[in-house]
Amino acid sequence: MGRCSPVVSVALGILLLSGNPLLAQQNPRQSVIWSDNPNIADFVKNEESKLAAAQAAIATIANVQGTHTIENTVEPFDNAFMALDDAVGLAKLVREVHPDVSFREKGNEYVSKAESARKDLSLNRALYNALAAVDVSKVDAATRYYVSRRLQISRWAGVDRSEAERAKLKQLQDQLSAAQTTFIHNVDEDHRTLSVKPSELDGMPQEFLESHKPGSDGMIKLAAEADLDPILKFATHDDVRRRMFEMANNLGYPKNRELALEMLRLRFEIARLLGYASWAEYESASKMTGNAKAVETFIADLDKAARPVAERELPLLLAEKRKFDPATAELYWHDMAFLAEQVRRHKYGVDSSVLRAYLPSSAVKQGLLDVSSKFFQLEFRKEENSPVWHQSVETWDVFDQDSMIGRIYLDLYARPGKANAWETIPLRAGKVGRQLPEAVVIVNLPNPTAESPGLMEQEEMVAFFHEFGHAVHKIISGSRARWAGEHPGSSGTIEMDFIEVPSQFLEEFPQLESVLTTFARHYKTNEPLPSDLVDRVREAAAFGRGILATSDNVLSALSLDLHQRDPGKLDFDAVLNEENQRYSLLKMPPDVHLWASWFHLADYSSNYYLYDWDAMIVQDFFAQFDRKDPLAHDIATRYRRTVLETGGTMSANELVRNFLGRPQKFDAFRNWLQEEFRSLPVVTITK
Numbered sequence: 107m108g109r110c111s112p113v114v115s116v117a118l119g120i121l122l123l124s125g126n127p128l129l130a131q132q133n134p135r136q137s138v139i140w141s142d143n144p145n146i147a148d149f150v151k152n153e154e155s156k157l158a159a160a161q162a163a164i165a166t167i168a169n170v171q172g173t174h175t176i177e178n179t180v181e182p183f184d185n186a187f188m189a190l191d192d193a194v195g196l197a198k199l200v201r202e203v204h205p206d207v208s209f210r211e212k213g214n215e216y217v218s219k220a221e222s223a224r225k226d227l228s229l230n231r232a233l234y235n236a237l238a239a240v241d242v243s244k245v246d247a248a249t250r251y252y253v254s255r256r257l258q259i260s261r262w263a264g265v266d267r268s269e270a271e272r273a274k275l276k277q278l279q280d281q282l283s284a285a286q287t288t289f290i291h292n293v294d295e296d297h298r299t300l301s302v303k304p305s306e307l308d309g310m311p312q313e314f315l316e317s318h319k320p321g322s323d324g325m326i327k328l329a330a331e332a333d334l335d336p337i338l339k340f341a342t343h344d345d346v347r348r349r350m351f352e353m354a355n356n357l358g359y360p361k362n363r364e365l366a367l368e369m370l371r372l373r374f375e376i377a378r379l380l381g382y383a384s385w386a387e388y389e390s391a392s393k394m395t396g397n398a399k400a401v402e403t404f405i406a407d408l409d410k411a412a413r414p415v416a417e418r419e420l421p422l423l424l425a426e427k428r429k430f431d432p433a434t435a436e437l438y439w440h441d442m443a444f445l446a447e448q449v450r451r452h453k454y455g456v457d458s459s460v461l462r463a464y465l466p467s468s469a470v471k472q473g474l475l476d477v478s479s480k481f482f483q484l485e486f487r488k489e490e491n492s493p494v495w496h497q498s499v500e501t502w503d504v505f506d507q508d509s510m511i512g513r514i515y516l517d518l519y520a521r522p523g524k525a526n527a528w529e530t531i532p533l534r535a536g537k538v539g540r541q542l543p544e545a546v547v548i549v550n551l552p553n554p555t556a557e558s559p560g561l562m563e564q565e566e567m568v569a570f571f572h573e574f575g576h577a578v579h580k581i582i583s584g585s586r587a588r589w590a591g592e593h594p595g596s597s598g599t600i601e602m603d604f605i606e607v608p609s610q611f612l613e614e615f616p617q618l619e620s621v622l623t624t625f626a627r628h629y630k631t632n633e634p635l636p637s638d639l640v641d642r643v644r645e646a647a648a649f650g651r652g653i654l655a656t657s658d659n660v661l662s663a664l665s666l667d668l669h670q671r672d673p674g675k676l677d678f679d680a681v682l683n684e685e686n687q688r689y690s691l692l693k694m695p696p697d698v699h700l701w702a703s704w705f706h707l708a709d710y711s712s713n714y715y716l717y718d719w720d721a722m723i724v725q726d727f728f729a730q731f732d733r734k735d736p737l738a739h740d741i742a743t744r745y746r747r748t749v750l751e752t753g754g755t756m757s758a759n760e761l762v763r764n765f766l767g768r769p770q771k772f773d774a775f776r777n778w779l780q781e782e783f784r785s786l787p788v789v790t791i792t793k
């Protein structure tokens with residue numbers, strides 16, 4: 107998730123706000139986190155001060171004489187986690203965006219260090235006992251939930267085990283954390299390139315060719331990270347697509363083979379020590395799903411719903427492939443994006459390059475801000491000349507009824523040294539009266555040039571909305587949070603398998619005519635998107651959902667099964683092939699070891715299912731909205747109140763029930779998957 111300049115003296119002080127931060131007059135603008143010309147020493151000093159602040163807060167709890175109270179115990183407890191969460195946030199940001207590799211490595215080091223300190227707190231028995239001793243019978247429901255969830259999180263960590271077991275758990279957790287960060291780092295720093303002849307780039311858009319000129323040897327260099335998606339979508343030569351797919355999915359390989367095994371061994375050992383049959387079982391206990399069986403059931407349900415759709419998509423894709431290779435009978439993973447694009451062109455009359463002309467990145471960004479402003483009833487004000495790590499990074503202050511409630515940084519454009527990932531990093535946790543929440547949206551939009559304003563693919567636009575959805579969730583929930591630890595994130599109180607709901611929810615908007623037409627205009631003529639093209643775009647967007655869901659299921663099952671088996675006997679490639687044969691209709695090229703480049707194996711472990719799980723909830727939520735008027739005030743307000751403002755003050759299952767009036771159902775998701783074939787004839791596969 108780079109640039110440069112940070113930090114420090116400003117960042118050290120958590121700005122203390124007096125009074126209610128929702129009141130503008132009492133709420134001065136929070137200082138920005140970067141100062142000019144930061145260096146590694148400043149960064150380290152900043153991180154160390156946060157680690158020290160956490161220790162100091164915990165020490166006050168140990169010194170409490172007499173009764174433990176909200177003020178003398180829960181408050182410093184929460185402040186300690188806030189300091190550590192913020193230390194992790196800044197270190198992750200440095201790791202992802204700093205142009206200097208040694209700075210990035212220092213960031214990586216502090217991600218591990220701060221995460222380790224966080225685990226120490228979860229395993230600290232005296233701290234646990236102090237928190238458990240606080241009388242919460244007369245406090246508000248959110249505080250009661252917060253304390254009970256924190257105690258439960260500590261028990262999941264093993265705080266109630268013997269001292270020897272806790273020491274062992276801590277050692278295993280530290281090793282695991284180090285293995286995970288090195289695993290991700292190995293992928294991030296593996297910058298492979300593929301050299302191709304200009305003639306091998308048939309099908310690529312003109313803009314791509316203009317920004318990829320041959321070198322003195324006559325060859326064109328393609329980067330595994332930045333060039334993968336356009337090559338997979340447009341390159342006519344399947345050999346080029348295959349080589350790119352193989353290269354991108356082998357980043358970190360073979361280095362990460364041992365690390366992956368180590369992660370799985372450590373996780374297995376931790377789970378067994380804590381009394382669980384497997385890591386998957388252990389992880390599910392703290393999720394909406396509750397147990398691994400529920401995850402298996404979900405994967406099976408999705409297979410049942412998606413497979414018939416995928417089977418109807420397959421012949422359409424195969425027919426397109428046969429236009430290039432009449433004898434072929436097989437479709438590979440690296441064929442999917444290209445062939446789907448061909449189907450969209452020929453069947454639905456939607457050519458990505460035509461659509462792109464209506465999606466210059468600046469217009470999409472403004473559209474996103476406008477739509478979000480209306481829907482969430484917020485105002486975004488740009489801070490000019492605020493110090494940031496790269497001149498292209500934008501700082502947006504978020505206002506609710508004239509009162510600043512948080513800040514979003516937009517790191518929009520690809521550049522050397524910046525990670526290729528699209529992600530949102532929580533930079534500061536929000537806590538009422540103490541600190542406003544901040545988040546950094548990291549995307550890699552095409553850079554505007556003298557010839558072109560940086561035209562976006564539809565998928566990029568949707569992914570941009572997705573990341574912004576995470577940021578808004580973070581800001582709205584954080585601005586209301588009594589406790590910093592209520593934040594949406596892996597260390598907060600919200601279940602991890604809910605956090606992709608607000609982001610995927612926002613993905614729906616740019617796919618609606620009523621929203622898309624508000625900002626999509628031709629970059630040369632300023633003409634609005636023609637309405638017949640809007641219709642075709644909508645129909646075309648529904649194509650491919652079956653194949654995509656079955657491919658997702660391969661990864662969900664891979665993530666789950668790797669964590670249900672004995673790691674002593676694991677053969678990653680064999681498990682990958684097994685899942686692929688079981689769930690996907692596409693073939694995996696033989697030399698692909700995608701588990702090695704798959705950073706979700708490190709950060710989501712057994713929980714990859716959560717994307718589709720959350721997509722199910724999103725479709726159920728979205729079915730409650732009027733698609734012609736999705737920004738209608740009443741339901742938008744209800745969504746904001748019940749889903750976003752609530753943050754981690756209750757279980758996600760309860761939050762979903764509050765919005766829907768019932769638990770989530772699969773039906774709306776199934777309808778969404780089947781949307782494309784409602785009016786099309788049945789086609790059978792010819793082999």
Ligand SMILES: [Zn+2]
Binds near residue numbers: 606609
């Ligand atoms: Zn996301």
